[in-house]
Amino acid sequence: MDNREQTEKKIEAALNSLDGMHKAEPAPFLMTRIQARMNRASESGWERTIRLVTHPAYVIIGLCLIVGVNALVVLNNDSATPESAYAAEQTTVNPDEMVSKVATLYDIENTDPQ
Amino acid sequence: MNQPELIIQLQQGNPSAFRQLVDECESLVYNTALGIVQNPQDADDITQEVFIQAYQSVSSFKGESKLSTWLYRITVNRALDHEKKARRRKKFGFLHFFTGHSEAGNPEQAVLEHPGVLLENKERASELMLALKKIPDNQRVAFTLHKMEGQSYRDIAEIMGLSLQAVESLMARARTNLKKVLKDFYEKENH
Numbered sequence: 001m002d003n004r005e006q007t008e009k010k011i012e013a014a015l016n017s018l019d020g021m022h023k024a025e026p027a028p029f030l031m032t033r034i035q036a037r038m039n040r041a042s043e044s045g046w047e048r049t050i051r052l053v054t055h056p057a058y059v060i061i062g063l064c065l066i067v068g069v070n071a072l073v074v075l076n077n078d079s080a081t082p083e084s085a086y087a088a089e090q091t092t093v094n095p096d097e098m099v100s101k102v103a104t105l106y107d108i109e110n111t112d113p114q
Numbered sequence: 115m116n117q118p119e120l121i122i123q124l125q126q127g128n129p130s131a132f133r134q135l136v137d138e139c140e141s142l143v144y145n146t147a148l149g150i151v152q153n154p155q156d157a158d159d160i161t162q163e164v165f166i167q168a169y170q171s172v173s174s175f176k177g178e179s180k181l182s183t184w185l186y187r188i189t190v191n192r193a194l195d196h197e198k199k200a201r202r203r204k205k206f207g208f209l210h211f212f213t214g215h216s217e218a219g220n221p222e223q224a225v226l227e228h229p230g231v232l233l234e235n236k237e238r239a240s241e242l243m244l245a246l247k248k249i250p251d252n253q254r255v256a257f258t259l260h261k262m263e264g265q266s267y268r269d270i271a272e273i274m275g276l277s278l279q280a281v282e283s284l285m286a287r288a289r290t291n292l293k294k295v296l297k298d299f300y301e302k303e304n305h
Contacts, residue, residue, distance in 0.1 A: 003301075003304050006300075006304075007297060007300045007301060007304070010238070010296070010300050011293055011296045011297060011300065013235075013238045014238040014239070014241050014242045014245070014292075014296050015242065015289065015292060015293070015296075017231065017235040017238035017239040017241075017242050018228075018231065018235070018239060018242065018261040018262055019235075019261075020232055021228065021230040021231045021232065021235075021239075021262065022229075022230035023141050023145050023230055024144065024145055024148055024154075024228060024229045024230050025141070025144075025229075026140050026141070026144035026157075026158060026161055027154075027158055030136060030140050030158075030161065030162070030165075031133055031136050031137075033162055034136065034162050034165050034166060037162050037166060038166055038169070041166070
């Protein structure tokens with residue numbers, strides 16, 4: 001028998017392979033599982049929301065968002081630091097200047113304030 | 115309870131009528147779903163969904179067709195819908211971690227070893243199952259209903275909402291396409 005004939009034979013055998021087959025049996029306690037599913041479907045909105053919110057995937061996403069927002073805030077603060085430092089420098093009172101001013105006002109030896 | 119009475123009781127929400135429906139039709143629904151999705155776990159899920167849908171929508175059942183035809187129709191639609199979702203899940207497989215869905219229902223990878231197939235036909239049947247995944251959905255459904263559920267072309271026409279000629283044509287095309295797929299498979303095997 002050549003290859004072609006063999007292939008044809010296999011094809012026919014495959015096409016007829018379901019002849020005389022028996023029915024498969026579903027897993028036991030189908031009715032119980034259906035009832036459990038129906039009960040789950042009828043749970044209240046709050047129960048459904050709580051189940052959704054406490055789902056590990058959503059918890060992880062929530063945590064990632066919080067960490068991400070924190071990271072953004074920290075990075076923004078870091079990039080703002082040089083300017084604020086400069087501003088702080090500008091507003092810092094020079095201690096020497098302070099001393100001289102105090103001396104000018106309260107130094108009793110200085111009789112001529114001008 | 116005969117069928118008209120069963121329908122009336124179901125429409126009144128009688129739990130024992132629903133139990134009777136499940137007991138009488140679980141094999142029909144499960145085997146149809148199994149033939150289409152080719153995965154026992156998914157077929158079990160679909161079976162549950164079908165009965166829940168039947169329970170919820172039995173009030174709209176007008177009794178124009180047999181109850182079994184109506185159940186077949188729901189099962190076929192559910193099974194095809196399930197397959198579409200499984201394909202979509204496969205496309206976005208990287209999101210499995212977030213959705214919590216597993217790869218169990220992957221329609222392209224699993225090979226069904228149908229428990230009801232005769233032992234001497236097991237190997238060829240597995241090859242046929244693989245080939246069935248590669249032909250269009252409507253051809254696959256018609257072929258499955260005919261070969262696995264033993265439905266006549268007339269019943270298939272009613273289940274699929276088609277004319278008898280359309281079903282004959284679908285079956286002919288299904289056979290041609292299956293032959294092509296199987297031929298490629300066996301030729302590759304020979305080389």
